[in-house]
Amino acid sequence: MKIGFDNEKYLKMQSQHIRERISTFDNKLYLEFGGKLFDDYHASRVLPGFEPDSKLRMLMQLSDQAEIVIVISALDIDKNKVRGDLGITYDLDVLRLIDEFTARGLYVGSVCITQYSGQEGADTFRKHLEKLGIRVYIHYTIPGYPSNTSLIVSDDGYGKNDYIETSRPLVIVTAPGPGSGKMAVCLSQLYHEYKRGISAGYAKFETFPIWNIPLKHPVNLAYEAATADLNDVNMIDPFHLEAYGETTVNYNRDVEIFPVLQAMFEKIIGECPYKSPTDMGVNMAGNCIFDDEACQEASRQEIIRRYYKSMNALVSGTGKEDEVFKIELLLKQAHATLEERKVVPAAMETEARTGAPAAALELPNGKIVCGKTSDLLGASSALLLNALKELAGIDHEHHVISPDALRPIQELKTSYLGSKNPRLHSDETLIALSISAASNEEAGLALKQIVNLKGCQAHTSVMLSSVDIQAFRKLGIELTCEPKFEKEKKYL
Numbered sequence: 001m002k003i004g005f006d007n008e009k010y011l012k013m014q015s016q017h018i019r020e021r022i023s024t025f026d027n028k029l030y031l032e033f034g035g036k037l038f039d040d041y042h043a044s045r046v047l048p049g050f051e052p053d054s055k056l057r058m059l060m061q062l063s064d065q066a067e068i069v070i071v072i073s074a075l076d077i078d079k080n081k082v083r084g085d086l087g088i089t090y091d092l093d094v095l096r097l098i099d100e101f102t103a104r105g106l107y108v109g110s111v112c113i114t115q116y117s118g119q120e121g122a123d124t125f126r127k128h129l130e131k132l133g134i135r136v137y138i139h140y141t142i143p144g145y146p147s148n149t150s151l152i153v154s155d156d157g158y159g160k161n162d163y164i165e166t167s168r169p170l171v172i173v174t175a176p177g178p179g180s181g182k183m184a185v186c187l188s189q190l191y192h193e194y195k196r197g198i199s200a201g202y203a204k205f206e207t208f209p210i211w212n213i214p215l216k217h218p219v220n221l222a223y224e225a226a227t228a229d230l231n232d233v234n235m236i237d238p239f240h241l242e243a244y245g246e247t248t249v250n251y252n253r254d255v256e257i258f259p260v261l262q263a264m265f266e267k268i269i270g271e272c273p274y275k276s277p278t279d280m281g282v283n284m285a286g287n288c289i290f291d292d293e294a295c296q297e298a299s300r301q302e303i304i305r306r307y308y309k310s311m312n313a314l315v316s317g318t319g320k321e322d323e324v325f326k327i328e329l330l331l332k333q334a335h336a337t338l339e340e341r342k343v344v345p346a347a348m349e350t351e352a353r354t355g356a357p358a359a360a361l362e363l364p365n366g367k368i369v370c371g372k373t374s375d376l377l378g379a380s381s382a383l384l385l386n387a388l389k390e391l392a393g394i395d396h397e398h399h400v401i402s403p404d405a406l407r408p409i410q411e412l413k414t415s416y417l418g419s420k421n422p423r424l425h426s427d428e429t430l431i432a433l434s435i436s437a438a439s440n441e442e443a444g445l446a447l448k449q450i451v452n453l454k455g456c457q458a459h460t461s462v463m464l465s466s467v468d469i470q471a472f473r474k475l476g477i478e479l480t481c482e483p484k485f486e487k488e489k490k491y492l
Contacts, residue, residue, distance in 0.1 A: 001048045001294075001298060001455065002048060002291065002294040002297075003048050003049040003291065003294065004047065004048050004049055004289060004290060004291035004292065004293070004294030004295040004298070005047040005048060005049035005050045005285075005288055005289055005290070005291075005295065006049065006288045006289075006290050007049050007050055007051050007054055007288070009287075009288045010050070010054060010058075010284065010285060010288040011054065011057055011058050011061065013284045013287060013288065014055075014058045014282075014283075014284045014285075015058050015059075015061040015062055017282050017284050018031065018058075018062065018170065018203075018205075018282055019062070019065075021201070021203050021282055022065070022169055022170055022201075024201065024273075025199060025200060025201030026198055026199035026200060026201075027169045028169055028171075028193065028198055028199075028200040028201065029169065029170055029171070029200065029201045029202070029203060030171045030173055030185075030186040030189050030190065030200060030201070030202050030203075031170060031171065031172050031173065031202075031203050031204070031205055031282070032173050032182045032183055032186050032202070032203070032204045032205065033055075033172055033173060033174040033182070033205050034178075034182075034204065034205065034206035034207070035206065035207050035208070036055075037055050037056050037059070037097075037101075037172075037174050038052065038053040038055065038056040038100065039052050039053070039085075040052050040053075040054070040055060040207070041085075042208075042222075042223075042226055042302070043207050043208075043285075045298060045301075045302050045478070046218075046219050046222045046223075046295065046298050046299040046302050047219065047285065047289065047295055047298070048294055048295065048298045050285075055205075055207075056101075056104060056106075059106060059172065060104055060105065060106065062170060063105055063106055063107070065168055065169050065170045066106065066107070066168055066170040066171075066172055067106075067107045067108070067109040067166055067167065067168040067170070067171055067172070068101055068106055068107065068108045068109060068171075068172045068174060069108075069109055069110055069111070069112055069164060069166070069171055069172070069173050069174075069185065070094050070097055070098065070108065070110075070111045070112070070174060070175065070176075071111075071112045071114055071173060071174070071175040071180045071181055071182050071185050072090055072091065072094050072111065072112075072113055072114070072125075072175060072176060072180055073090075073113075073114050073115045073179065073180045073181055074113050074114065074115050074116040074117070074119040074121070074122035075115050075119070076090045076091075076176075076177075076179075076180065077090065077091050077113070077119065077121045077122045077125050078119040078120075078121040078122065080121075081177070083176060083177060087470075090176040090177060090180075091121075091125050093176040093177075094111060094129075094176060097174070097176065098111075098134065107168070108134075109135065109164075109165075109166055109167070109168075109171075110134065110135040110136065110137055110164055110165075111129055111134055111135070111136050111137070112136075112137045112138075112139055112162075112164060112185050113125070113126060113136065113137070113138050113139070114139045114180060114181030114184060114185060115139070115140075115141050115181055116138050116139065116140050116141065117140065117141045126138075135165075137161075137162035137163075137164045138161070138162050139161040139162065139181065139184065139185060139188060140160050140161060142157050142158075142160075145184070146184075146257060146260045147260060149260065149263045149264055149267060150267075152264065153191060153264055153267040153268055158187065158188040158191040158192070159191070159192075161188045161192075163189075163192040164185070164189055166189075171189070173185050173186050178230060183204075183257075186202050187202065187261075187264055187268070190202055190265075190268050190269070191268050194268050194269055199269065201273065202280070203280055203281070203282050204254075204280045204281050204282070205281070205282050205283060206254075206281060206283060207283055207285055208220065208222075208223035208226075209223050209224075209234045209249045209250065209251055210249065210283065210285055210286040211237075211248045211249050211250065211278050211281060211283065211286065212248060212249075212286040212287070213249070213286050213289070214249070215234055215235070215236060215249050216333055216334075217296070217299075218295070218296045218297075218299035218300050218303070218334045218336075219289075219295055219296070219299045220234050220249060221234075221299065221303060221330045221333055221334045222299040222300075222302040222303050222306070222330075222334075223251075224326070224330055225302065225303045225306040225307070225326075225327050225330050226302075226306060228306070228310060228323040228326045228327055229320075229323055231322075231326075232251050232252060232253065233251060233252045234249055234250075234251050234252075235249070235250065235251065235252055235255060236248070236249065236250075237249065237250040237255060237276050237277055237278045238255065239255070239258055239275060239276035239277060239278075240275070240276035240277070240278040240279065243275035243276055244275070244276075248276075248278040250276075250277045250278055250281075254277040254280075255277055258276070258277045261280075262274075299334070300334050300335075300336040300340065301336075301340070301341060301457075303327065303330055303331055303334050303336055304331070304336055304338055304340065304341045304480070305341075305478060305480050306327055307324070307327045307328065307331060307338070308459075308480035308481060308482075308483065309480070310323045310324045310327050311324055311483035312463055312481055312483050314483065315463065315483045315484065315485070316463070341457065341459065341480065342362055342368060342457070343360040343361060343362050343368065343457050343458055343459035343480075344360075344459050344480070346360035346368045346370055346459070347359055347360040347370065347459045347460060347461045347482075348461055348482070350370045350371075350372055350461070351461040354372045354373070356372060356373035356379070357373050357378070357379045357460065357461050357462045357486050358370060358371065358372050358373065358379050358460070358461045359371040359379040359380050359382070359383040359458060359459065359460040359461070360383070360458065360459055361383055361387050361453075361456055361457065361458040361477070362456060362457045362458075363387065363390060363391065363452075363456060364452060364455070364456065367390065369383065369386045369387050369390050370383065370386065371383025371384070371385075371386050373423070374423075375422075375423075376403060376406045376407075376410070376423065376424065377406075377423055377424055377429060378421075378423040378424065378425065378426075378468070379460060379461070379462075380425075380426050380460055380464055380468045380471075380472070381423070381424050381425065381426050381428075381429035381468075383458065383460075384426055384429060384430065384453075384475075385400060385401070385429065385433070385446070387449075387453060387456070388400075388433075388446040388447070388449045388450065388453075389446055391446075391449035391452050391453075392442070392445040392446045392448070392449050393445075394442050394445060394446060398442055400433060400436060400440060400442050400443040400446045401429070401432050401433055401436045401440075401443065402436065402440075405432060405435070405436060406424060406432060409424060409428060409432060410422040410423075410424070425465065425467045425468055425471070426467070426468045426471035426472065427467060427468075427470075427471045430450070430471070433446060433447055434447055450475065453475045453476065453477055454475065454476030454477070455476060455477075455478070456476075456477050456478070457477075457478050458472065458477050458478065458479045458480070459479070459480045459481070459482075460479070460480075460481045460482065461482050462481065462482055462484055462485065462486040463481045463482070463483065463484065463485055463486070464479075464481055
């Protein structure tokens with residue numbers, strides 16, 4: 001992928017801008033972090049050159065000033081809400097985040113459980129955290145939030161919440177996912193700080209939408225596609241336009257809530273330090289794009305991937321038509337077509353030629369390789385082997401895994417493990433390849449190429465099983481699937 005984003009410039013500019021924002025307040029800033037602090041693969045896909053852990057590396061430059069508060073909603077704990085990209089519940093992700101931050105030398109001060117109203121799951125999680133030596137604070141549901149500012153900014157509103165004890169000038173407020181209550185935590189803290197005579201400040205760090213590029217720029221459209229389930233809509237910030245005569249981009253939720261925030265700030269500190277939602281932000285990503293066309297093309301590809309994801313969810317019964325319709329509109333606005341994803345026509349042509357499910361993958365050099373269904377291997381397994389052979393320079397007629405080695409695995413699956421499908425899944429194929437590498441030199445050469453699959457694009461002519469999808473995810477392959485079941489199967 002052609003690089004279009006200067007990551008090193010971003011790290012320097014972003015950390016400096018946050019330092020400047022801290023200094024404008026009483027050396028105490030609550031910084032709400034939207035999106036992912038690390039593993040931000042969406043940003044790395046639409047801003048080629050952006051490293052998935054860029055924001056974390058930027059914070060590490062501020063590690064002596066910063067501490068982290070992780071926020072999780074009691075409602076999400078109670079309903080076992082799952083992170084779609086990782087497949088783990090939000091409460092488990094809190095523990096994962098603590099481990100990750102601590103391993104990087106960042107200080108996690110506490111966890112705050114929000115929207116609490118006596119949920120049993122939240123009580124259990126709190127006890128578990130406390131046994132691990134982690135400080136836990138509770139914030140309660142406030143009637144009429146966020147409109148009833150008189151109640152919210154009072155001793156019966158924010159005043160009822162636990163005051164989160166912090167010790168550093170920069171407090172990063174983050175969460176496993178959206179809707180956790182990060183902003184409410186920040187404002188509650190401001191209320192408590194001002195009662196203690198500390199003029200603390202608030203700012204927001206959202207990577208997307210990028211405020212200083214056009215509203216309909218593909219990078220911003222890709223953000224709308226990524227949040228189609230939240231019904232977020234990018235829009236011109238009317239408050240910024242009125243205050244400064246400058247056109248900037250924000251999104252509907254921040255624009256809608258800004259008058260309420262203004263009222264809250266006025267009640268807490270006497271005046272609002274910001275004239276617009278854009279003013280609250282500290283994101284410098286737009287200043288670090290150096291090849292706009294590369295970022296536009298990467299973003300168009302992301303919207304196509306999001307379309308296939310939404311269609312798969314709809315066919316599986318977990319998606320909504322409205323999401324599909326929205327992303328279809330975004331495709332038109334970005335002037336993108338499905339055929340621009342090169343692996344799509346390649347996979348469909350192979351299926352039409354063979355009469356069975358097929359798959360295609362684009363290698364780092366741009367070459368397309370395909371996989372077809374056979375008696376021994378499914379299309380995705382065949383695709384991986386063909387890709388590894390191509391990368392290793394191995395003749396495609398050579399077997400890197402002996403058919404005699406595959407048949408006993410098939411017998412184990414069907415005769416002893418109860419599987420109706422004798423073909424090997426992707427992970428089983430890779431395990432067989434690793435075993436073959438002990439005695440087959442070419443298998444060893446192919447195995448060493450696995451690292452080069454990361455970032456490759458792939459498409460299959462049918463929806464894959466969760467096992468195969470997980471294997472592609474672990475390999476770092478960007479996978480899309482045609483929204484149809486193989487042989488009309490409804491359970492994979």
